[in-house]
Amino acid sequence: MGDSQPIYLDHAATAPLDPRVAAIMSECLSDPALQANPASAHAPGRAAAARIEGARAQVARLINAPPESIVFTSGATESVNLAILGAARAAGAAGRGLRHVVTSRIEHRAGLVACRQLEREGFEVTWLKPTADGRIDAAAVAEALRPDTALVSLMHANNETGALTDIDAVAACCRDRGVVFHTDAAQSAGKVPIDVVASGVALLSFCAHKLGGPKGIGALYVRRRPRPALQALQFGGGHEGGLRSGTLATHQVIGFGAACALASGAIAQDAARIRALRDRLWLGLQGAAPLWRNGAAESSLPAILNVGFAGIEGESLLLELDGRLAVSSGAACASATAEPSYVLRSLGRSDEAIQASLRLSLGRGTTATEIDRAARILVDGVRRLRSALPAGALERIA
Amino acid sequence: MGDSQPIYLDHAATAPLDPRVAAIMSECLSDPALQANPASAHAPGRAAAARIEGARAQVARLINAPPESIVFTSGATESVNLAILGAARAAGAAGRGLRHVVTSRIEHRAGLVACRQLEREGFEVTWLKPTADGRIDAAAVAEALRPDTALVSLMHANNETGALTDIDAVAACCRDRGVVFHTDAAQSAGKVPIDVVASGVALLSFCAHKLGGPKGIGALYVRRRPRPALQALQFGGGHEGGLRSGTLATHQVIGFGAACALASGAIAQDAARIRALRDRLWLGLQGAAPLWRNGAAESSLPAILNVGFAGIEGESLLLELDGRLAVSSGAACASATAEPSYVLRSLGRSDEAIQASLRLSLGRGTTATEIDRAARILVDGVRRLRSALPAGALERIA
Amino acid sequence: MSRDAAHYSPRVLELFVQLPGADALAAGAGAMASGEAIALDRGAWIRFEVRIEGGRIVDCVFRAWGCPHTLAAAAWVATEIRNGGIAGGAAIDASRLMRELGAPAEKMGRLLVVEDALRALLDRARALQ
Amino acid sequence: MSRDAAHYSPRVLELFVQLPGADALAAGAGAMASGEAIALDRGAWIRFEVRIEGGRIVDCVFRAWGCPHTLAAAAWVATEIRNGGIAGGAAIDASRLMRELGAPAEKMGRLLVVEDALRALLDRARALQ
Numbered sequence A, B: 001m002g003d004s005q006p007i008y009l010d011h012a013a014t015a016p017l018d019p020r021v022a023a024i025m026s027e028c029l030s031d032p033a034l035q036a037n038p039a040s041a042h043a044p045g046r047a048a049a050a051r052i053e054g055a056r057a058q059v060a061r062l063i064n065a066p067p068e069s070i071v072f073t074s075g076a077t078e079s080v081n082l083a084i085l086g087a088a089r090a091a092g093a094a095g096r097g098l099r100h101v102v103t104s105r106i107e108h109r110a111g112l113v114a115c116r117q118l119e120r121e122g123f124e125v126t127w128l129k130p131t132a133d134g135r136i137d138a139a140a141v142a143e144a145l146r147p148d149t150a151l152v153s154l155m156h157a158n159n160e161t162g163a164l165t166d167i168d169a170v171a172a173c174c175r176d177r178g179v180v181f182h183t184d185a186a187q188s189a190g191k192v193p194i195d196v197v198a199s200g201v202a203l204l205s206f207c208a209h210k211l212g213g214p215k216g217i218g219a220l221y222v223r224r225r226p227r228p229a230l231q232a233l234q235f236g237g238g239h240e241g242g243l244r245s246g247t248l249a250t251h252q253v254i255g256f257g258a259a260c261a262l263a264s265g266a267i268a269q270d271a272a273r274i275r276a277l278r279d280r281l282w283l284g285l286q287g288a289a290p291l292w293r294n295g296a297a298e299s300s301l302p303a304i305l306n307v308g309f310a311g312i313e314g315e316s317l318l319l320e321l322d323g324r325l326a327v328s329s330g331a332a333c334a335s336a337t338a339e340p341s342y343v344l345r346s347l348g349r350s351d352e353a354i355q356a357s358l359r360l361s362l363g364r365g366t367t368a369t370e371i372d373r374a375a376r377i378l379v380d381g382v383r384r385l386r387s388a389l390p391a392g393a394l395e396r397i398a
Numbered sequence C, D: 001m002s003r004d005a006a007h008y009s010p011r012v013l014e015l016f017v018q019l020p021g022a023d024a025l026a027a028g029a030g031a032m033a034s035g036e037a038i039a040l041d042r043g044a045w046i047r048f049e050v051r052i053e054g055g056r057i058v059d060c061v062f063r064a065w066g067c068p069h070t071l072a073a074a075a076w077v078a079t080e081i082r083n084g085g086i087a088g089g090a091a092i093d094a095s096r097l098m099r100e101l102g103a104p105a106e107k108m109g110r111l112l113v114v115e116d117a118l119r120a121l122l123d124r125a126r127a128l129q
């Protein structure tokens, strides 16, 4: 690892904190007037609470939600768990006998493992398969619905391929059937326009650190009418309408609000710029052909390029890039455990092809210079490793 | 509310962020080398992870725990829920038939409502009563234990009265009976010495914002040997040894570590100084006699003085103080809901006496000047309101 | 229970700060009457006292234990009676107190205690007229 | 799967960066022998080639697909054989590779594939001696 920072193309794992957000948060951290507990009834408590409500409105605006429908959490993992476990347990406990859940095989681990937990708790889960380009069909969802379906949970944008789900279509079919629909929008919020009112989703999860805000804060949108029943994950002082007890972290909420406000105003512009940079990267990588793209180029996030290089061994490629390029491998996308990606597997990729894949994800700060340098580093690295390949390996490792 | 900040005597609700911690966190927020996801395998991810492990060691040191036994959470509410729901559900699910839990009536809502949730899930909960001075007897715990007891959960220091539980004695008796003991040390960590190894507790909850660190980050100590079985509250990437999935917030963890390091070195000195200030406050308040103290003066936190003023109506007293003194009333201690304190009720206080009570809690930044001014404000305010009392009210409202 | 100064009307705040009439009756001639209502569970205890000279109320004071709205209501009632006599007092009930003070709905119970004390006072005062 | 440069020994890093012997055999006289082992599921594919002149190994090269330890092991084996001939190669097994490279336990499986390719090479080379 060199002295200078590597080129960061791992924005889907986390985006750097926007410097403007950092400045606002730093101010807040040292502001004597914002130190109290926002749940306290005294004057400094009320001052903190007022700032929190301002931030709640900013967060809500990003997805066109009313502020009262936003529940602050510690991140997307908690939001997703609160939505999935909360909705299913409430439906199961209500004696309505709703013990069926529909989800997909390409959910983020937060959704995936929460649904596995539901299976342990006696729920039946339908695991939808993606199409070859990594998308979940709304029609497949409609087919999977049963009279005892409590919940449909599907991610809006996949964190490995960027593939987008048509949440409007899924929400419409769930609404018709009276089923609660949750979508994990951790990757898409602030990247593509979201309008919860227009789409009619019941629950939507997202977090700050994927869109230029701080780590450790997220939100769950909970539709007001009709309001999905939710059992809390953690109990206590009854904060956030009883759905999420625990002292609110003023600086975190304010940072989240600021990041959402910045993103709200810049989605279209950012998306166009980033999509152009991604296309430039894909072009630049042609020097490392044979290579392939995992997931669809269309109806996907502008920022993600998941690419596989024939004949490449993933660990060696990562060491080759180490200190110069920060990216995620097909083997472990910023999770605490390392296994071949189940997302790419469910697209039909072989384990060899998966480990030969990288997820390159761009962000607001990414420049054309970085993209060109990154492409050169990747092409050179792939070529060097290929120069040592046995005959036939280029064809077989793909 | 005046222009200047009121005197802050509500440190038990939350302590102001230590300016040294604020500086460290601000640096971290804008450090380009610390922006990556600490779960990412690439160089910047590893840099963040290294700082997190440093902070984990600092947090562990505060309670003399090995770093590997610290699980980071979003705060004490989450820690307490993870401990209580996690241990009970694991014991209940294991088919060992352990469906009995022992706790007390004076727990923080986090513990109280988590135990109520366990009742809804079919557990039987024994709710121990405090002594008249607000303490839970270790002997009462021993008596409550049954062959099917899964868990004992008792707070170390009560957040309203400061009363301390003899956790060493409770831990010893639980260890003898093979019962998991959890203690909520949100109020005591960093205020009184804690040694988890010597005391032998199985689980211990605390958080940063009560000891000069940031809001929104906490820890659960999980003993290594024997290791209590825990079911996670939220599932996902498998972070924190699978007990707490979700991206770690680097700046939050670093701030927590810094606050613990500062506290570790200052407990004895801070405690002596703060106790002296509290005694000075109590003395100063004698000008507002008749008054009484809720909870024991001995074996309690040095920082908390819970005091009732005969003949006083709580809401009027708080308006009298508004903008000059930030304190918690007997009616609602920084919870999102406002009801007469169940803690003071279980000490046998009447509702009139409870609403006539204030919790005054001091902190590291509290000065003698502030204490003297606060005493004067309180004495003047109490006297003014009493000057309007009907004859006999002073005796009956007490 | 709200303790936010911003949640009290300016009139409540002014009355709370000054508590006009929170006093003992000044020594003087004539008859005295009092009315008292105690409802600790509702958080209010009010006592009014008047001095009557020549069939007219010449002074009115109060004593109270209660929330800011209760204290303000008692002070306002005492002032009205001081200025308007029995007729002034008779025109007051809890609903009027709610309106005059801009009190939130949950305060109705306490202001009814104020009304009770007022009614008790007026009954005694009328008997002395 | 660790990709932390700090988790590789200096020797592995050096061999990985230089890949000495990752080449085709230079044209020349004498006989050629090769040994290959393919285990895609274990993440390793190694091929050694030697040139034998007058019963002695005069050159050894390799080709490999695998993790840094695998590549480093192949490069190191090729160098040993270039310098020590068949005897040099015969003294090598996966355990020795683990030691020489400071490899973590989970790499044993891959280094056994390197050993397999080495054994195959040595068998053929001995047959040509």
Ligand SMILES: Cc1ncc(COP(=O)(O)O)c(C=O)c1O
Pocket: A012, A013, A074, A075, A076, A077, A078, A080, A108, A110, A155, A157, A158, A159, A184, A185, A186, A187, A207, A209, A216, A334, B245, B246, B247, B248
């Ligand atoms: C789609 C998706 N859902 C959920 C998460 C979890 O977010 P966090 O780790 O911040 O809780 C992530 C990010 O890792 C994600 O990409």
Ligand SMILES: Cc1ncc(COP(=O)(O)O)c(C=O)c1O
Pocket: A245, A246, A247, A248, B012, B013, B074, B075, B076, B077, B078, B080, B108, B110, B155, B157, B158, B159, B184, B185, B186, B187, B207, B209, B216, B334
């Ligand atoms: C004893 C105790 N436990 C738990 C908590 C909950 O802490 P937090 O709100 O930070 O989750 C608090 C503070 O409110 C507390 O005093």
